[in-house]
Amino acid sequence: MEIKDRILKKAEDLFFVYGIKSVSMDELATSLGISKRTIYENFKDKEDILTSLMIKLRDDRNLAFQEYLSDDYNVVEVFLKVIEIQSQMPECNAKFFQDIYKYYPKVAALIQKNMEENNIFLQEFLQKGINQGYIREDLNIKIAAFLVEESTHTYLRASYIEKPPFSFNELFKTMMINFVRGISTEKGIKIIDAYLEKEKSN
Known part of the structure; x- marks a missing residue:
């Protein structure tokens, strides 16, 4: 290295x-x-x-x-893979983000720019999910993409809880699983529930 x-x-x-x-x-x-x-x-x-x-x-x-983005990828399955990977990554102290927003405005601006770029991609990603029949047709994809990218701030708010009864990885996984399930059609929900059932048995 x-x-x-x-x-x-x-x-x-x-x-x-x-x-x-x-x-x-x-x-x-x-x-x-x-x-x-x-x-x-x-x-x-x-x-x-x-x-x-x-x-x-x-x-x-x-x-x-x-x-994961092959020509025939399934949007819900990709969501689940990303959630799984992210929830297994090393825990990040919320002070990391607090310090960025308080002391490093240029880095905070870089994060904001990345979020804006991701927002555009997420809207296209969610639209593909609608076209596949896994994401609800009535979903406002602009709002949904915004919620995904703004989830970082949930970590900041949770960091002010004294001795939170959960890890930040647990917070992320619970938040994202429920979010994806909420925007999914019955077809997508079946995939998520099968994933959760497999998790429970393991």
């Missing part, structure tokens, strides 16, 4: 657990076993690391998503 990739991976690990502001460049260097100078030879500052990390996470997410 190249040094830049190593730095980004370790930054992801630390930022996700402790937030961004509480992780110093010295701590990042020490955890990698390299000098702080080496970090600055590859990145301008912490914001540059954060920006590069968010771009990498976006590109990795898009690449993983594209793997």
Whole structure:
């Protein structure tokens, strides 16, 4: 793994657990076993690391998503695969997003731009689901796409609950399963219920 990739991976690990502001460049260097100078030879500052990390996470997410988009893909099954992958990813401390929106406006703007781009794709994705007969014809796809992308803010609101009785991965999975089931036709609901039944038996 190249040094830049190593730095980004370790930054992801630390930022996700402790937030961004509480992780110093010295701590990042020490955890990698390299000098702080080496970090600055590859990145301008912490914001540059954060920006590069968010771009990498976006590109990795898009690449993983594209793997499921064959010509004959089923929209509901793709939703379920993405939900499954996302719910198994490392937990992200809500402080991570709090720090971005409070201290890093340029990165927050990048996230907003990504959300707007995803919104356009999601509308097309949901329309395909309608055409396939898995998503309800009466669905307002603009509102539905907006709700999916705005779900990030649910993490922020939940972070203010003292000792929440659920993990953030559980929150995401419950929220998204119920959302997809709610917008699905009977044909789509059968696929979701079969998935939930299989989950229960496992």
